[in-house]
Amino acid sequence: MRIDVSFLPALAAAFLLVFARVGTMLMLLPALGEQNVSARMRLTFALVLAAVLLPLHRNAYRIDPAALGPALVTLIEEILVGAVLGLTARLTISALEVAGAVIAQQLGLGFVTGFDATQGEQGAIVGNFLTMLGLTLIFATNMHHLVIAALNDSYMLFAPGDLPSVGDAAALVTRTVAGAFRIGIQLSAPFLAFGLLFNIGLGVLSRLMPQMQVFFVALPLSILVGFMLLVLVLGAMMGLFLDYAGGVLSALAPHG
Numbered sequence: 001m002r003i004d005v006s007f008l009p010a011l012a013a014a015f016l017l018v019f020a021r022v023g024t025m026l027m028l029l030p031a032l033g034e035q036n037v038s039a040r041m042r043l044t045f046a047l048v049l050a051a052v053l054l055p056l057h058r059n060a061y062r063i064d065p066a067a068l069g070p071a072l073v074t075l076i077e078e079i080l081v082g083a084v085l086g087l088t089a090r091l092t093i094s095a096l097e098v099a100g101a102v103i104a105q106q107l108g109l110g111f112v113t114g115f116d117a118t119q120g121e122q123g124a125i126v127g128n129f130l131t132m133l134g135l136t137l138i139f140a141t142n143m144h145h146l147v148i149a150a151l152n153d154s155y156m157l158f159a160p161g162d163l164p165s166v167g168d169a170a171a172l173v174t175r176t177v178a179g180a181f182r183i184g185i186q187l188s189a190p191f192l193a194f195g196l197l198f199n200i201g202l203g204v205l206s207r208l209m210p211q212m213q214v215f216f217v218a219l220p221l222s223i224l225v226g227f228m229l230l231v232l233v234l235g236a237m238m239g240l241f242l243d244y245a246g247g248v249l250s251a252l253a254p255h256g
Helices: 008-028 039-060 068-107 125-140 143-156 166-187 189-208 212-251
Strands: 115-118 121-124
Touching: 008 039, 008 068, 008 143, 039 143, 068 125, 068 143, 068 166, 068 189, 068 212, 125 212, 143 212, 166 189, 166 212, 189 212
Parallel strands: none
Antiparallel strands: 115 121
């Protein structure tokens, strides 16, 4: 009995291209793409997702194993598509970093920093807390399934062999950055109002009682009242963020 294995080179090339798109996206995703996540675990996730998506989109790839040039061009295009998808998801999470930085400044905790695993650098401790809480809620609400749906739908939005429009990709990134900054400011709006009223009150108090050491009284009081306010509005803040994140991911996965 003779077994025909002539299809294997084309199948292997298609798997490599799918893996390039999936792996690039996972490398940039929050939570899964962090440096503190084992490289073997990230590689396993990418290989499993690529194996799942390959039968669904195998026919979308027209590959001639003998032609190296077109295959390399397609590989670069797949990496670019994965980078756009992963960067969009990471920029969405950055809304919590913006909110955390603003809140920390209003509470007088701007100098308190800690290592932020999602950014790979030092960040405001409040922002780190909000980011970890946001990621936890995304997994708890099964919203991360939209990421897999976005990968699947990306083959309709960015067909293999078609170079993504630079203008469309730039517009998507710009819109995501603007949306993240807008949501970050909205999340921190109660603290902006609190900081404004609190500082106005301190200014009036310093005029009425010049001999009073306003700074030593104001800083602990600002932190105490700010934390109480954070406890009160945290649920509404996270609800607003989840709605925003769900909208962004749903736009990437319109059929998910």
